[in-house]
Structure formats: structure tokens, C-alpha cells
Amino acid sequence: GAVVSQHPSWVICKSGTSVKIECRSLDFQATTMFWYRQFPKQSLMLMATSNEGSKATYEQGVEKDKFLINHASLTLSTLTVTSAHPEDSSFYICSARSGTRSTDTQYFGPGTRLTVL
């Protein structure tokens, strides 16, 4: 099956610093990548949709200047949490799909656990 990787798998940082998370599709080209956030005992909340070569589309309530997304190639998307604060501590998960149909499967990365001190 399709494989999506994320790096790092966990990160601890100080308040006010920026953190970059990478999401890579290893064996397919991802036309679209998605970024989710999951707080403890809650479901996944979509943050933004990222298409290669174009600006990301953010969900309502997600600050685009705080969560910078760059989809540089068909296999790589990055999420940068700028000026992170303790309330940004969460489990960040990316997913990717190869096609453009609503029936195309999304494959999830293993997630990145961010802890902001």
C-alpha cells in the first residue's frame, strides 16, 4: 500500500519558537496533502488542504499566518508552526492522496507529537 512518512515523529520546543514538520509520500505522487490536528481524546480536525504548487486552503478558524504550509513538490508538504505556544501542543497528522476523485483513498502519515513548553 501507499506509504506516507512524517518527520519528526515527536518534538519538544520552547514557547515562541517555530517548528517545521515534513510530510512525504514515499511511493506515489500526492496531488493533494491534508494536515490534521488531534487533541487528546478528540477526533481529527482538518486544518488545511495543500495542493502542489498552489496556496493551501485553510479551514475556518485556522490561522494561516501561524500555520504555514508549503507543498513544494508532489511528494513533500511542510507545516511550520510559527511562534508556538503551549496551546499548540497536539498530535499533527498529514495525509496524502494520489488522485483527484472524492473516492480516492487518503493515506495517513504516522503523526508528529508536538509539545510546547
Add this chain to the structure above:
Amino acid sequence: QKEVEQNSGPLSVPEGAIASLNCTYSDRVSQSFFWYRQYSGKSPELIMSIYSNGDKEDGRFTAQLNKASQYVSLLIRDSQPSDSATYLCAVNGDSGNTGKLIFGQGTTLQVKP
């Protein structure tokens, strides 16, 4: 606001029994439906997808879709302790092809040996 509803559980079944997980959704235009399994501390993994009314079977798993009633269910036969996890129902979030998924809050399944 488009919603996907699941009973958070926990749903507890004995080993070998059938576990039945249910999900309802609010948007009638939804066309694609997915069940994901998520172990604690891990990311979701796809179990089943279903797009047409009726049943779809894959091994011990059967997904059922009823668009008229706007519900989708997942049956797990011969439940094993390794099936203990949170099961997330996901529905495509719009009528287009953006691929956006709306997730339910998940149902925690506990399979007792």
C-alpha cells in the same frame, strides 16, 4: 454545519463476538465513506471504504451504507483483542473532489479475552 456522529462508547464485546459500530452523517450530498482504525498514540489506518448502498465485505469486516437514512456501519466478526481501538467514521466533506474528510469523534471498542 456538516456533521458526522458516532457513539463514543466504549463498546465492549467478548472475544469472538460481532462488534457493530454505527455512524450517521448530516450532508445528503456525501458520496464517499470510510472507516479508519486508530490505536492509542498512532495515526489512523484505513479499514474500509464504501460508496454505494448495501454491504461491502472484506475479511472479518463488513461496511454497510444506507444513503436514504444517512448512516453507515461497520461490523467486525470474530472480534479479537487486537481489534481493540478507536474506530473513526469519515465522510467526504463536500460535493466536489477536494478530498476533504469530516471525521466523527470515534467509537472506542474493547474486545475482552
